[in-house]
Amino acid sequence: MRVKRDSVREAILTSASLHFSAEGYLRATIGAIARDARTAASNVYVYFPSKLDLALAVFEPWLKKEILRLERAVRREKTAMAKVRRLVDGLLRRIPEDEAGHTTTLVQALSTARPNDRYNPDLLHWTERKVAAMLRHAVGETLSERESDSLARGLMLVFDGVALRRNLSIATVGSDLAETMTRLILAQAGDASLPAAAE
Amino acid sequence: MRVKRDSVREAILTSASLHFSAEGYLRATIGAIARDARTAASNVYVYFPSKLDLALAVFEPWLKKEILRLERAVRREKTAMAKVRRLVDGLLRRIPEDEAGHTTTLVQALSTARPNDRYNPDLLHWTERKVAAMLRHAVGETLSERESDSLARGLMLVFDGVALRRNLSIATVGSDLAETMTRLILAQAGDASLPAAAE
DNA sequence: TTTCATAAGCGATTGCCGTTCGATATTGAC
DNA sequence: GTCAATATCGAACGGCAATCGCTTATGAAA
Numbered sequence: 391m392r393v394k395r396d397s398v399r400e401a402i403l404t405s406a407s408l409h410f411s412a413e414g415y416l417r418a419t420i421g422a423i424a425r426d427a428r429t430a431a432s433n434v435y436v437y438f439p440s441k442l443d444l445a446l447a448v449f450e451p452w453l454k455k456e457i458l459r460l461e462r463a464v465r466r467e468k469t470a471m472a473k474v475r476r477l478v479d480g481l482l483r484r485i486p487e488d489e490a491g492h493t494t495t496l497v498q499a500l501s502t503a504r505p506n507d508r509y510n511p512d513l514l515h516w517t518e519r520k521v522a523a524m525l526r527h528a529v530g531e532t533l534s535e536r537e538s539d540s541l542a543r544g545l546m547l548v549f550d551g552v553a554l555r556r557n558l559s560i561a562t563v564g565s566d567l568a569e570t571m572t573r574l575i576l577a578q579a580g581d582a583s584l585p586a587a588a589e
Numbered sequence: 590m591r592v593k594r595d596s597v598r599e600a601i602l603t604s605a606s607l608h609f610s611a612e613g614y615l616r617a618t619i620g621a622i623a624r625d626a627r628t629a630a631s632n633v634y635v636y637f638p639s640k641l642d643l644a645l646a647v648f649e650p651w652l653k654k655e656i657l658r659l660e661r662a663v664r665r666e667k668t669a670m671a672k673v674r675r676l677v678d679g680l681l682r683r684i685p686e687d688e689a690g691h692t693t694t695l696v697q698a699l700s701t702a703r704p705n706d707r708y709n710p711d712l713l714h715w716t717e718r719k720v721a722a723m724l725r726h727a728v729g730e731t732l733s734e735r736e737s738d739s740l741a742r743g744l745m746l747v748f749d750g751v752a753l754r755r756n757l758s759i760a761t762v763g764s765d766l767a768e769t770m771t772r773l774i775l776a777q778a779g780d781a782s783l784p785a786a787a788e
Numbered sequence: 789t790t791t792c793a794t795a796a797g798c799g800a801t802t803g804c805c806g807t808t809c810g811a812t813a814t815t816g817a818c
Numbered sequence: 819g820t821c822a823a824t825a826t827c828g829a830a831c832g833g834c835a836a837t838c839g840c841t842t843a844t845g846a847a848a
Contacts, residue, residue: 395825416701420806430827432808437825441806501700501756502615511759540769547761550753551746557700560710562746570739577776594796618834629798631837636796640835 399437401427407448411490414557415445415498445499450513452492456485457520464524471576473528478571481521481545483564486552493553518542529579541575598636600626606647610689613756614644614697644698648691649712655684656719663723670775672727677770680720680744682763685751692752717741728778740774 405426409418420441424431438444460480467473486493522542526533533541548571552562604626608617619640623630637643659679666672685692721741725732732740747770751761 398825417703419804429825431806432828433826435807497753498700501696501753503757504616511757514759540765543766544747544769544773547747547750547754547766548743549750551749554696554700554749554753555746558702558710560713562742566739567742567746570743574743574773574777578773597796619836620834628796630835631799632797634836 398427398429398433402429402434402437402444403448406444407452407492410445410448410495411492415441415495416502420444442499442503445495449492449496449499453496453513453517456480456488456491457517460485461520461524464528470529470579471572474525474575475568475572477521477524477528478545478575479565479568481549482552482562482568482571486549486556486562487564494557497550497553497557514546518546521545525575529576532579537578541578545571597626597628597632601628601633601636601643602647605643606651606691609644609647609694610691614640614694615701641698641702644694648695648698651691652695652712652716655679655687655690656716659684660719660723663727666727669728669778670771673724673774674767674771676720676723676727677744677774678764678767680748681751681761681767681770685748685755685761686763693756696749696752696756713745717745720744724774728775731778736777740777744770 402423405423406418408426409423412418420434421431423444424434427434434444438447460477463480464473464477467476485491518539519542522535522538525538525541526535548567552564552567555562601622604622605617607625608622611617619633620630622643623633626633633643637646659676662679663672663676666675684690717738718741721734721737724737724740725734747766751763751766754761
């Protein structure tokens, strides 16, 4: 019997990634994605059950790569404050503002999803755990496990908010926001070495 | 000459509000909204230039009413902690979780908006100013104007994140989140009377 | 009261796009 | 070499926002 060729699947993913990051989930069309993958629109559905599944197949590896890259960057910083600042800056400014990234894809895809699409939150939880671990690595023992989990969940919610705003071309004044969040986290961690904020 | 009748406009807004809150922006159709408003789909466009404009015309008065109601509730609380807790609880749990509310409308409508739709951020800024004022009212002088503005912006981003999650039927564990945020804000305000979090 | 320009109202149509269908061509297994 | 499974593809479907042209109601001017 005939068999699915990986090369076709790869071509579709590559084309989809380009279209989604350039045009967003909604304006990108299956027709255009298929054309650039040198196949027919209907054939895309042999490899992916729906446009939403295709988008998630593009988004997931992208986000994981970005988070792992961020993890390495945080580890390279020396002080607790520098680590936290790098974490927040990556999560709330660098990753969402990446022109070739997929935060817009995510927001558009998920907000058009219907309840029966049953988006599974594994990726979200994986990311939250990673962020919580980075927080603990950064500030050490002064942060309880439960506190770091709460902070990580809060940070991910802010990330979602930033992503949504970005979709509206509403600037979030990224570096200022990152600075505020860094101070909040360090204050929560009870870090007394925090310099007085230069207001 | 013939004149637009306010009653028709009102009927369309009422019908749209019901459909949007029950089905969300995307699944609600102009046809169904028009039918329940006893008019033709094409006639809706005499009163509102697009589906997005209609949604914003529904959303804006709803949000303003909710924020003003929240402001009164915060004012009624006695202590700084109670005020902050009430503010955060309203913003991150009660308003987004309101079944008859429009947070889902907002997220879906805005994430499908295109750049040329030029969403104007007046409503967002009005809300941020209100939240900042509530924060200053709650904790008093210990919070500089710039700090309260930053915190308000952060809170609104979390609100957007919560709204996005709600659209995915991902529970945000609202009360737990609200408690975390309350502690963060009070810690930032340098409130030493904050009881040790029961971890 | 009559006339008339204007705009509300509406059924039909358009255009777009995700998805499905039916037919055909290709490939791996026996 | 034969056959069955299935990748591939053009055509068609269905849903929906938005537009078009025509009809009709209405307020103002005469």
